[in-house]
Amino acid sequence: MPILTVKVSQPASPSLNKAISEMLLERTTRILRKKRELTAIVIDYVPPENWIVGGATLAAQGKNSFYFDIKVVDGTNTKDEKAQYIAECFEAFGELLGPLHEESYIYVQEVSADAYGFGGATQEFRYIRSKS
Template identity: 40%
Template sequence: MPMITLDLSRALDADSRLAVVRAISDLTAELLGKKRELTALAISHAEHWSVGAEAVDDALTAFHLETRVTAGTNTKQEKARYQAAVWQALEALIGPLHPASYIVVSDLPADSWGYSGETQELRHVRAHLVS
């Protein structure tokens, strides 16, 4: 159950947006082991994007992607492979990419977030009480 936000320096057409959503959702499931049916992804674009106090021109796409996961559920190696694969996918789908674009995997404590009104910690405790 990750929550993913992707901020872009430009808007995407509907076909590109769908391709990006599918690619990132698939990579999140495959490389981070997250349930695809619980993966939420929001895409937005900034009207004004700059790097080094200079506007990013239309020749490159700059982005910031943040994937929030429950702390302790992924290894450093899994997160590194995920970042490399997401970069490659975005390069292929919406590139060329500005080199000062960022992919962040944020580890959040299980008691600090959840979905459907329940924390991840509560789900973990409940699962261990039942078994």
């Protein structure tokens, strides 16, 4: 836990997979205090000619973009942590992808502990079990 779903406007590349996943793992563990060994990342690549912002493709604009969401249990991170995470991830994606379109998005999605889990158990169940 958590899971990150990432989309980038680049051709698929094993080296970019590694760079994106390492960058996100570092920030997710350092800023949001999530366990590296429980963090899952899925990366999808979208051709820049298929990514449209303001009616024009990124290819036509000469820009790159990304979108990712991360699901975390509600109440486990502060507003300051989420703001720092978004700022640092945006900056790092700019370094990885080149000129970024401002319309690149990060969504820290807070989900209820009783409706989110892995391995067949909710996070709320894991919390309660850890207290007994």
